[in-house]
Amino acid sequence: MNKPWVEGNSVELLINGEGYYPRVFEAMAQAREEILLETFIIFDDKVGQQLQQVLIEAARRGVRVELAVDGYGTADLPDAFIAAMTEAGVRFHAFDPQPRVAGMRTNLFRRLHRKIVVIDGELAFIGGINYSADHLGDYGPMAKQDYAVQVRGPVVAQLHASSRQLMAPVLEPPSQVRPLTQPAGQISAVLVERDNTRHRSDIEACYLQAVRAARHRIVIANAYFFPGYRLLRELRNAARRGVQVTLILQGQPDMRWVRALSRLLYNYLLRDGVRIHEYCQRPLHGKVALVDDEWSTVGSSNLDPLSLSFNLEANLLIRDRAFNQHLYQHLTSLASDHCKAVTLERMIRGYWWRAPLIFIGFHLTRYFPRIAGWFPAHRQRLKSVQPEVQAQGDLHEGNT
Incomplete structure (x- = not known):
């Protein structure tokens, strides 16, 4: 950036x-x-x-x-x-x-x-x-x-x-x-962009920087959640060091394969304390996040391969306590009133047949940025x- x-x-x-x-x-x-x-x-x-x-x-x-x-x-x-x-x-x-x-x-x-x-x-x-x-x-x-x-x-x-x-x-x-x-x-x-020339990873880099610096809370509400390995690892590391990490993801998807892909990553995050809520009232199309008491972002970028490696995207990063608190109160209400909490116990059921898919999904997130570079x-x-x-x-x- x-x-x-x-x-x-x-x-x-x-x-x-x-x-x-x-x-x-x-x-x-x-x-x-x-x-x-x-x-x-x-x-x-x-x-x-x-x-x-x-x-x-x-x-x-x-x-x-x-x-x-x-x-x-x-x-x-x-x-x-x-x-x-x-x-x-x-x-x-x-x-x-x-x-x-x-x-x-x-x-x-x-x-x-x-x-x-x-x-x-x-x-x-x-x-x-x-x-x-x-x-x-x-x-x-x-x-x-x-x-x-x-x-x-x-x-x-x-x-x-x-x-x-x-x-x-x-x-x-x-x-x-x-x-x-x-x-x-x-x-x-500040405006943060993602393009296919000079700003190929700016939005992802801003998320990584904010998550690494988090002290007590991270809330991400994102429609299409299948991020790269580095962001997954930093979310897990933040939860391990005591940060309350909450993800609000699609529970009533507009495209069913989206939730299926996201769920391949749930075990990896849940076992280290990341909280996952699936929004079930209507399809979630949002791309917002907040970290601690000041940092927030609103924009067009999903946390998936298309947004992080292909599309032209634009997010606004915001530093302001009042805006952060307003967004936090809204997302907290969304999670408590219209979401279904996903538990590790629930995701472990049937793990034996999902394990190969989880392995493939995990490593796709790890290597996708490199694979994306093969496409013209x-x-x-x-x-x-x-x-x-x-x-x-x-x-x-x-x-x-």
Whole structure:
């Protein structure tokens, strides 16, 4: 990590779509000069349509709107949906769009998984929430539990610079907005990124540093938990030296194989005192953590091979007692009211037939970063999209 911690920020936790969408859409509606938006997924549902409308209105009143989506996560967005925005002046960019083969998406790895919004260089949002109705409670039992933060202050300049750098090949002319640097609060923060060039392991390194320094508590709530061997070892070592280590993981997964992989690691952690809770009320999609009384993080990065070794990710690190305590109280309530505790006794049952899988899973975490290096890394490049207007269709490459 080569960015400095920046003081003088305000950071507010936003929980689920109910907390996030009203804030971010209001901020977009009030934008004067520029909206930079990155996301993994936009669906053509009530949330995606609300995003579409607010961006169209912003573009029509002269705001520069740059929207970057992932070519895999947003591959099913209809051309007509995109065309309505581009005709109004929204500039729509896709990261690594690829044609389907036999109806299947082939661009599985190295996704644009970041979720960042920067408004006029003054206000920013970062977290794990996409633009889809499954982040709202009225979606039903499969509505996601997730988090983001609203940020003001000098650290917004880091988010603005990061988004501007990602979009640099398609920003014509380059952004002229100068981020404000005046203090907006008392919180210290820093943006941490993961990419496939200069920041391949920055997010994982920040987790490792925080866990190694922990004195009395660590709480991690993460949707897809299959981290590398070093982080597993440091969590176990922290529990051994008396730190209360609590993991909140998926108990009602949106993808069943995710929980199966995570459970291969449970024995290794439980036998040294790590506490594991499976969140059972709805699918957990969050990527948040706290250590001791000041350090917290909210962002897009899961603790799995895709996020730690392939995807473009972004997390905000936060140093503030009040924010840390607020997040701790929320996660503690989540664990006590909506989670099922996993015990070592429960995981030992049937251990004889799971032992080979546990062995394989453990060593996959140990060697995966090296294995990941065998896969070719495509260039981190956005392509501007200008679809033909039609009633239906999928996102495809347009003009570059």
